[in-house]
Amino acid sequence: MKEEDFIRNKCGTGNPFKVPEGYFEQFTAQLMSQLPEKDARPAPAIPLRRTRYWRMARYAAAAAICSMAFLGTYYLRIAHSAHESHTAYQATDATSEKVYMDDMLDFAMVSNHEIALYLTDAY
């Protein structure tokens, strides 16, 4: 490559970075003294698959408990509101029938007197 040759000719491939004298010998000795013994390694970690299984099982149990609590609350609320609405309907049933009749008579423009006559066959 032409451009690569340009750099090689101009700068070469020498190493301008120096190290303190005896650095690599000291480095090796220091490093080797720091390395732990293979037998003295910390206890083996729990295998990933096992930890993942237990974590998944915990999440599944938590999700199941939450779902059951939610559904239980939901059904209780539905049952309670159904009971309340049924009782309320019964209480308001008679009242609403009376209001309906009054409205109907008002719209029919029939007076109470005419109705009384009609009911007593005097009409």
Add this chain to the structure above:
Amino acid sequence: MKSTEENSLMLRLNQPEQQRQAFEELVNLYGPQLYRQIRRMVYDHDDTNDILQNTFIKAWNNLDTFRGDARLSSWLYRIATNETLNFLQRRKDITPLEDAPSALAAQLTADEYFDGDETELLLQQAIASLPEKQRLVFQLKYYEEMKYEDMSQVLDTSVGALKASYHHAVRKICDFFNSRD
């Protein structure tokens, strides 16, 4: 290193009674070249020393996981590269460099372990102006003369992408010099 010698070292690394001594030979064998590669990325000797130490400690701790699919040297280069990139990322987070080439020139001029002339200083400034991946590729190819196939294992990048990266790096360095002439 010839693959037969590397295989012999690997065999001894797998034997518990010879493992420690074989690892010491490994440190002596690859220490200097890994040092050069790290130093060209981080520039400071003390930082390089720390990264090199971490590299070999990680290699020792993970020796059992090395299956021999890649070359031993590629595996070590890969650990060193990851350690270096992590270090650079941490340093960037702490002190972001606004003008890397100028800051580097000042740093290298004051560095007692930098022994380069003005042209060398310019080259280092030009390399410092490259993106990290291009810097890595350039250093491994230009200085270490690493084959693209080996580099592909170290950097986990395709050979084609590495060639393109090196080509861009060389062109940018030339442009850097031309702009200074």
